[in-house]
Amino acid sequence: MSEHAAPAVKPADDPAFQLPASLRSLQMPLLGGGLVALLIGMGLAFSVSDADMPRFGMSAYLTAFLYVLTIVLGCLFFVLIQHLVRAGWSVVVRRVAECIMIMTVPMAFLFLPILFSVFSEGALFIWTDPEYASKLHLDENMWETKKLFLNAPFFLLRALIYFGIWGALAVYYWRGSVNQDETGERAATDRMQYWSGPAVMAFSLSLSFAAFDWGMSLAPMWFSTMFGVYMFAGGILAAHCAITLMTYVLQRAGALKEEVTPEHYHDLGKYIFGFVVFWTYISFSQYMLIWYGNIPEETEWFFSRQEGGFGYLSIGLIFFHWLLPFFGTMSRHVRRRPGVMAFWAAYILVVHFIDIYWIVMPEARMVEHHTIPGFGGALGILASLLCVVGMTALVVGLVLRVAGGNRVVPVRDPRLRESIIFENI
Amino acid sequence: MSETKIETTVHGMMAEFTTVDSLLSACRRVRDAGYTKTDAYTPFPVHGIDKALGIKPTVLPWICLIAGATGTCIALAMQIWMNSIDYKYIISGKPFLSLPAFIPVAFELTILLASFGAFFGMWALNGLPKFSNPMFTDPRFDRATDDRFFLYVDASDERYDAAGVRSLMADTGSDYINEVVEDDSPKEVPKPVFLIWGLSVAASLVPLICILTMRVTNSSQPRFHIFFDMDFSPAKDAQQVTSLFVDNRAMRSDVPGTVARGQMEESLDMLTGIDVEALTLTDPPRVERLVRAYMQADDQAKAEEQETLEKEAEATDEATEAAEAAPASVMDTTPWVEKNPLTVDADLLATGQQQFAIYCSVCHGMDGYGNGLVNQRAQSISAPTWVPPASMHQETLYADKYPDGKLFSTISNGIRKMPGYAGQIKLKDRWAIVAYVRALQKSQNASLDLVPDAKKAAVEKAVEEAKAELKRQAEEAEKAAAARQQAQQ
Numbered sequence: 001m002s003e004h005a006a007p008a009v010k011p012a013d014d015p016a017f018q019l020p021a022s023l024r025s026l027q028m029p030l031l032g033g034g035l036v037a038l039l040i041g042m043g044l045a046f047s048v049s050d051a052d053m054p055r056f057g058m059s060a061y062l063t064a065f066l067y068v069l070t071i072v073l074g075c076l077f078f079v080l081i082q083h084l085v086r087a088g089w090s091v092v093v094r095r096v097a098e099c100i101m102i103m104t105v106p107m108a109f110l111f112l113p114i115l116f117s118v119f120s121e122g123a124l125f126i127w128t129d130p131e132y133a134s135k136l137h138l139d140e141n142m143w144e145t146k147k148l149f150l151n152a153p154f155f156l157l158r159a160l161i162y163f164g165i166w167g168a169l170a171v172y173y174w175r176g177s178v179n180q181d182e183t184g185e186r187a188a189t190d191r192m193q194y195w196s197g198p199a200v201m202a203f204s205l206s207l208s209f210a211a212f213d214w215g216m217s218l219a220p221m222w223f224s225t226m227f228g229v230y231m232f233a234g235g236i237l238a239a240h241c242a243i244t245l246m247t248y249v250l251q252r253a254g255a256l257k258e259e260v261t262p263e264h265y266h267d268l269g270k271y272i273f274g275f276v277v278f279w280t281y282i283s284f285s286q287y288m289l290i291w292y293g294n295i296p297e298e299t300e301w302f303f304s305r306q307e308g309g310f311g312y313l314s315i316g317l318i319f320f321h322w323l324l325p326f327f328g329t330m331s332r333h334v335r336r337r338p339g340v341m342a343f344w345a346a347y348i349l350v351v352h353f354i355d356i357y358w359i360v361m362p363e364a365r366m367v368e369h370h371t372i373p374g375f376g377g378a379l380g381i382l383a384s385l386l387c388v389v390g391m392t393a394l395v396v397g398l399v400l401r402v403a404g405g406n407r408v409v410p411v412r413d414p415r416l417r418e419s420i421i422f423e424n425i
Numbered sequence: 426m427s428e429t430k431i432e433t434t435v436h437g438m439m440a441e442f443t444t445v446d447s448l449l450s451a452c453r454r455v456r457d458a459g460y461t462k463t464d465a466y467t468p469f470p471v472h473g474i475d476k477a478l479g480i481k482p483t484v485l486p487w488i489c490l491i492a493g494a495t496g497t498c499i500a501l502a503m504q505i506w507m508n509s510i511d512y513k514y515i516i517s518g519k520p521f522l523s524l525p526a527f528i529p530v531a532f533e534l535t536i537l538l539a540s541f542g543a544f545f546g547m548w549a550l551n552g553l554p555k556f557s558n559p560m561f562t563d564p565r566f567d568r569a570t571d572d573r574f575f576l577y578v579d580a581s582d583e584r585y586d587a588a589g590v591r592s593l594m595a596d597t598g599s600d601y602i603n604e605v606v607e608d609d610s611p612k613e614v615p616k617p618v619f620l621i622w623g624l625s626v627a628a629s630l631v632p633l634i635c636i637l638t639m640r641v642t643n644s645s646q647p648r649f650h651i652f653f654d655m656d657f658s659p660a661k662d663a664q665q666v667t668s669l670f671v672d673n674r675a676m677r678s679d680v681p682g683t684v685a686r687g688q689m690e691e692s693l694d695m696l697t698g699i700d701v702e703a704l705t706l707t708d709p710p711r712v713e714r715l716v717r718a719y720m721q722a723d724d725q726a727k728a729e730e731q732e733t734l735e736k737e738a739e740a741t742d743e744a745t746e747a748a749e750a751a752p753a754s755v756m757d758t759t760p761w762v763e764k765n766p767l768t769v770d771a772d773l774l775a776t777g778q779q780q781f782a783i784y785c786s787v788c789h790g791m792d793g794y795g796n797g798l799v800n801q802r803a804q805s806i807s808a809p810t811w812v813p814p815a816s817m818h819q820e821t822l823y824a825d826k827y828p829d830g831k832l833f834s835t836i837s838n839g840i841r842k843m844p845g846y847a848g849q850i851k852l853k854d855r856w857a858i859v860a861y862v863r864a865l866q867k868s869q870n871a872s873l874d875l876v877p878d879a880k881k882a883a884v885e886k887a888v889e890e891a892k893a894e895l896k897r898q899a900e901e902a903e904k905a906a907a908a909r910q911q912a913q914q
Contacts, residue, residue, distance in 0.1 A: 288525050292517060332486070423472040 009420065010258075012181065012411040019404040020253035027400045034393030038064070041386025048376040048383055052366055056376050058117045058124035059218075059364035064387040065114065066214060067356045068395050069107050070231060071349075073207060074239020075100040076166060077232075079173050080203060083189075083196035089267055091419035092259045095410050096246050097239070098177055099403045103395050104170040108163040110391065114214070115159060118152045126367055127220040128152060136367065138221070150220055158213055165206045169199050177410050184412035207232055218363035222301040226286040231359075233282045237275035238352040241345035244268045246399075248342035255408050259420050262336040266424050269335030272344065276329065279355075280322040304362045308372040313358045321351045353388055434607035436559040437462075437579040438590045439566070440599035445471055448574035451597035452477035455578060458593055462579035466560070466569040485546050492542025493535045500534035501527055559605045577605065679722055691852060693719060695766050698830035698837070703760035731838060731845075738840050762830030767853060769860045777861025780854045784846055793817030793865045812842045817862055818869050832859050 010016055041064075046057035075097040082090045082097075114124060122129030127150045129135075133143040148154075173192060180188040208228025216227045224230075244265065250256050290298045305314050325348055334340050361384070362373035375381050410416065442448040448465060455463055456479040463478055465471075475482075508514065509522035519526055548554070560566050560577065569575050576599075578590050587604065594602045639649045650656045661667055661675035670677070679685060693701045696719045705712050711733070717726035737759065767773055782791065790797040795816040803811040821827060836855050839845035846855065876884050 284525075284528060288528065291525050292519075294518065330490075332482075423476075425472065425475045 009417050012407070016255055016257060016259065017407040017409050017411050018255065019400065019408055020250070020255050022253050023249070023400055024404050027397050027404065030393045030397030030400065034390045034395075034397055036390070037386050038390030038394060041383050041388075041390050044379060044383035045376075045387060048380040052371050053364045053374060053376060053380075054122070054366060055124055055126070056364045056380060058114070059360050060380075060384045060387045061113055062124060062214065062218075063353075063357050063360045063384060064391040065107075065110055066231075066360065067353050067388050068103075068110075068391050070235030070352070070356065071238045071242050072100055072103045072107055072395070073166065073203075074232075074235040074237070075243065076104060076170055076173075077200070077203060077207075077236055078239055078243065080169070080196050080199050083173070083193045084200055086193055088415045088418040089264065089422045091413045091415045092256065092409055093243055093247050093264055093268070094413075095177065095403075095406075095408050096250070097243050098174055098410075099399050099406075099408075100239070100242060100246070101170050102174045102402055103398060104163070104166045106395065106398055108167060111159065111163065115156060118155050125150075125217055125220070126363070127217060132220070132367075136221075146220065150217055155213060158209065162206045162210045162213075165202050169203060173199075177413075178406055180413060181407055181411050186414050189414055204232075207235075215359055218360060219301050219304075221297060224286055224290065224298070224301070226282060230279075230282050230286055233275065233279040234352055234355050237272065237279050238349055240268055240271045240275060241348045241352075244272065244345040245342055245349065248338055248345070250408055251338070259409060261420075261422075262338060263422050263424050264419075265338045265341045266332065266335045269329055269332075269341050269344075272341075272348065273326070273329040273335070276322060276325045276348070280326070283317075304365075304373050305358065308374050310358065310362050310373050313354060317351070317355060317358060321348075321355060325351075357384060433609065435580055435587070436605040436607065437577055437582075437585070438587065438594065439560065439563065439575050439577045439603055439605050440594040440597070441565060441568075441601040442574040442576065442597075442599055443572075445574060447598055448576060449473065449477045451576050451594065451599065454593060454597050455576065459584050460578050460582050460590075462582040462585075464577045464579075466566070466575040466577065468570055468572065468574075471574075483550065485543060485550060488546035489539050489543045492546070493539030496534040496536070496538030497531050499538070500531035504530060557608055559608055562606055562608050563603055565601060565603075681721065681723065684720060684722070692766075694762055694830075695852065695856070698762050698833035700760040700762050700830065707758070707760070734834065734838050734840075742841075759831070761828035761834070763828050765829050765856055765860050765863075767856045767860070773857050773860050774864055776854060777857035777859070777864075780850060780858050781861050781865075784850055785858065788814040788843075789817060790814075793862065814843070817865055823866060824863060829859050829863070832862060 042057065042061060045060035049056040078090075078097045079094060079101050081087075082094055117124040118128055120128075122132070126132055127146075132138075133140070172195070176188050176192045211228040211231035215231055216223065247256065247260055247264075247268075251260060287302060290302060293299075302314075304310070325344060328347075329335065329341075329344050334344070361375070364376075365371045365373045376383065413419075440451065442451060445467070448467065449471070452463070452465055452474060456477065461479070465474055465478060467474070474480075504527040505522060508516075508527075513521050515521070516526070560569075560575070565573070566575060576594070578585065578594075580587075591602055636649075636651065663676055665675045666673045667675040669675075693699075693715060697715055699715070701712055701715065704715075711730075714726045714730055717723035718730050719727075781793075785793075786797055788797040788799045789795055790800070793816065795814040797814065800811075800814055804813075815822065822832075833855055835843075836850070836858060837845055837847040850858070873881065873884065
């Protein structure tokens with residue numbers, strides 16, 4: 001578009017496009033430390049599991065897994081949507097999203113423990129317990145029908161389909177972008193744009209069903225058609241925060257100094273603000289319909305989240321997942337300050353964990369006799385935190401490894417220049 | 426507006442540019458030269474032009490925020506006032522003030538007012554509506570909507586000086602620089618516009634007039650209904666049929682196991698006359714049955730309960746016959762409520778007296794001795810199946826042997842030949858009758874000491890009068906009998 005005074009795009013091998021050495025050296029500590037923290041956390045979590053909370057160990061793992069997965073998938077969606085709308089502004093931060101997006105592949109391996117747990121009865125999902133229906137005196141016909149969907153082999157098949165779709169999309173868009181760094185062919189961009197429409201559709205459906213499988217089926221008798229959107233809302237919000245935070249870290253370490261400007265933080269900030277509202281809108285819509293309908297089989301899920309300490313978490317989510325970041329990121333003066341936006345991004349990444357924890361953990365309790373959901377004491381909280389910190393560190397280590405082997409910006413993207421000189425107003 | 430000159434008013438200076446970049450650099454030059462009353466006209470939004478012209482960030486976001494917050498407050502205040510204060514109404518079993526239900530409206534009103542704030546705030550800040558602009562006087566300006574870019578410096582700017590601006594603009598490489606002069610085309614609104622306005626207003630009145638005419642004039646045609654289904658609601662009335670259900674009944678009976686709102690205000694003790702807590706210890710299945718019968722409208726449970734009561738009464742009668750001296754409640758193991766659950770006061774007794782007179786006295790007599798009109802008639806025709814009504818004044822019916830709860834149960838469910846009156850007499854009225862019967866029983870054994878001193882004389886006088894009256898009646902009856910005997914003889 002405009003041709004006015006702008007910095008020339010640097011050559012592809014400029015050090016501004018490489019992962020800075022300070023971050024490169026963090027790879028191994030993050031990978032090793034993450035793995036150790038994850039293993040210790042898992043050990044602790046299994047030691048907390050008792051008669052009251054038999055599924056605590058695997059639930060802690062699932063919490064960590066879903067936390068990282070929602071962010072990774074959010075980044076995949078970010079990349080897809082940028083291609084779908086042929087966005088110019090986002091090119092300088094797109095490689096960051098792509099580096100996180102390609103983590104779909106290691107996430108498939110991190111899914112294996114969950115897959116195993118489905119084949120060991122009642123280790124994570126209560127519906128895998130063969131006595132579940134009789135313990136709760138469920139109607140047999142109804143339960144037989146539910147089992148057509150909720151059974152281990154079909155669960156395995158669906159997981160394969162989900163990871164198949166996400167893996168294929170992530171690899172395709174990753175390869176297309178990375179190869180363009182070398183070839184610089186414009187056709188690669190056209191190809192990626194061409195496939196982005198069907199990709200978004202496949203992504204949305206698979207994400208929705210995956211959320212049903214891995215989040216909603218923790219309470220097999222509960223259902224909410226919005227649940228997939230709810231998980232997506234949290235994930236896409238956290239993904240924008242992860243992109244913002246990682247871009248900021250890269251800039252602090254010395255990369256992308258001139259390429260990413262307050263204009264880009266401003267835009268990312270608008271999205272963060274928007275998705276804070278979107279998450280609130282979706283989660284409230286889900287709550288209000290169930291609250292208003294007041295049907296026991298639907299309210300049960302929220303009911304168990306109002307007991308024990310989870311009542312405070314439920315109220316806390318309103319204030320800390322909506323009200324605080326809503327007013328915090330509302331002003332353009334905030335959005336145009338990279339440091340402040342990085343703070344809000346980090347903050348929301350923390351509350352996103354609380355959101356996921358709030359979804360998963362109340363279901364770790366025993367069901368035959370209604371027990372109040374708990375955190376597993378100080379040790380349980382420590383275990384949950386170690387798990388998520390460990391898995392996040394592990395994946396961040398992998399992200400740095402991938403980023404280190406490539407450039408941190410799609411250097412020959414046809415819209416790179418447009419993105420660099422982009423201005424909001 | 427700038428100062429008026431004799432010939433034409435000069436509003437400012439405009440320059441035409443062919444590219445965005447030349448416009449932007451000209452904007453920067455003008456900005457750096459210190460001009461503040463400037464504007465740029467482009468066929469499409471140009472990023473960065475605010476900065477190039479030195480335009481300060483707009484206050485529109487603040488207007489938008491304040492309007493939005495006003496919307497939230499109005500919506501919440503409105504709903505709290507309407508639903509929780511002014512017109513309390515239970516909706517879907519929720520509390521009068523239930524915040525989640527108010528959120529959607531609060532959200533919508535926030536959005537609405539924020540949008541209004543943004544839209545009308547933008548108008549106000551831009552000085553809209555503005556039907557004409559002096560820029561339009563220059564025919565070359567038409568291309569501002571096509572492929573030309575214009576920079577404008579207003580003459581009211583402090584630094585404005587026609588020659589200086591002209592040379593600055595020429596410096597920036599503009600090919601065409603011109604003064605913007607007052608539009609001298611006629612200012613009055615063209616006549617056809619008024620005509621069109623008038624016609625539009627007239628046309629918009631036609632439907633209204635048609636409707637009004639139909640509503641006020643006499644006509645042999647049926648009345649015209651604008652909203653037919655609002656005048657004739659498709660909802661079913663009582664006793665109508667419907668094809669919606671297999672049994673064709675539009676009125677639906679209660680779902681088993683449910684209690685309609687307002688139907689279950691009283692405790693089970695009050696409904697049955699049984700001390701349910703005590704019964705729980707001795708006979709839990711019967712408690713369960715009572716709950717089903719009285720709280721869940723289970724007809725079968727009610728029938729079973731009725732059977733139990735009948736059996737109990739039979740057993741009591743047999744036992745009484747077997748051992749005349751034995752207390753009536755010997756076989757009765759039901760823990761009856763001992764005390765009337767209602768507060769016994771003059772009002773309650775008055776109600777009880779009234780209800781007793783209506784429903785009970787026909788058999789049991791106004792005085793409760795069991796000689797009501799029905800009984801007198803049955804005796805006079807020697808009705809073969811007639812069981813004389815019990816006198817309320819036998820000792821077996823006193824409160825210590827026949828507790829209030831049992832008396833209530835008898836009134837409600839009946840005993841021997843007496844039918845139950847639960848369907849005819851209201852719950853509280855039945856308890857009022859119980860209270861009245863107790864008073865009736867006491868009255869027959871009352872001593873004069875119980876009467877307040879002030880009324881003692883009146884009571885004594887009444888007793889004397891009653892005695893005299895009874896004597897007189899007896900004498901009359903004797904005289905009449907004697908007269909009849911004489912007549913026969």
